[in-house]
Amino acid sequence: MNILQQPLKLAITGALALGLGGPAFAQNPCAAKNPCAAKNPCAAKNPCAAGSKFDSKMVTRPKGTKLATGDRAEMLKLGETLWSDTKLSSNNLSCSTCHRGGAAFQNTFAKPYPHYVAMAKDKGGFKQINLDEMVQFCLAAPMASKTLAWDSKELAALTMYTAQVQKSFKPVAAAKGNPCAAKNPCAAKNPCAAKNPCAAK
Numbered sequence: 001m002n003i004l005q006q007p008l009k010l011a012i013t014g015a016l017a018l019g020l021g022g023p024a025f026a027q028n029p030c031a032a033k034n035p036c037a038a039k040n041p042c043a044a045k046n047p048c049a050a051g052s053k054f055d056s057k058m059v060t061r062p063k064g065t066k067l068a069t070g071d072r073a074e075m076l077k078l079g080e081t082l083w084s085d086t087k088l089s090s091n092n093l094s095c096s097t098c099h100r101g102g103a104a105f106q107n108t109f110a111k112p113y114p115h116y117v118a119m120a121k122d123k124g125g126f127k128q129i130n131l132d133e134m135v136q137f138c139l140a141a142p143m144a145s146k147t148l149a150w151d152s153k154e155l156a157a158l159t160m161y162t163a164q165v166q167k168s169f170k171p172v173a174a175a176k177g178n179p180c181a182a183k184n185p186c187a188a189k190n191p192c193a194a195k196n197p198c199a200a201k
């Protein structure tokens with residue numbers, strides 16, 4: 001390990017932790033009446049917000065990685081459970097909070113991986129990204145959490161389940177021409193938006 005890199009890494013981790021806010025925010029990210037208000041996970045300091053950068057290395061699949069394998073039906077079941085598990089995040093969100101019914105996906109989701117994803121480009125500088133990396137990306141950025149071990153059953157299961165979700169995804173014509181959607185995850189289809197279940201409470 002390169003010792004010189006450590007302080008920088010710590011500084012980044014520290015900055016992220018600070019940016020993610022205090023305990024009140026951790027308990028209920030949807031407490032504010034306006035989910036896009038200051039203490040909300042979708043607010044400015046959150047890695048999900050437009051403009052913030054994060055360490056793209058943590059979502060880059062290390063060379064030689066093999067995802068875990070297992071019984072397909074069992075893996076899909078685990079993946080489906082994890083898809084709705086808010087414990088995977090630090091801000092009380094699950095994949096399903098944002099992506100239920102194909103929400104928060106742009107038309108790129110309909111293409112085979114690897115491919116360009118606006119958020120991955122904006123925040124991580126990825127020209128194109130793989131599906132397992134994208135799962136890690138959403139864990140690290142919008143869910144403000146840790147990534148999963150590359151050889152874990154959980155990552156394999158979530159990746160497999162997401163591929164299943166992808167099969168039934170239908171591109172939406174409207175998403176294409178909306179410049180706000182791409183760069184700002186807090187735009188229309190985002191959980192910060194009015195119709196989100198998160199907003200109601």
Ligand code: HEC
Pocket residue numbers: 048083088093094095096097098099104105106107108109110116117118119120131134135138139142143158162181182184185191
């Ligand atoms: C806070 C909302 C939020 C949560 C929670 C979230 N995502 Fe995302 N996800 C997004 C946004 C925003 C994008 C970027 C869309 C874009 O730029 O095209 C995205 C993109 C993706 C993509 C890429 C789609 C494509 O075009 O190829 C995948 C796959 C994905 N998410 C999977 C997941 C999984 C799996 C989880 C749970 C572990 C998850 N997401 C949790 C908001 C979220």
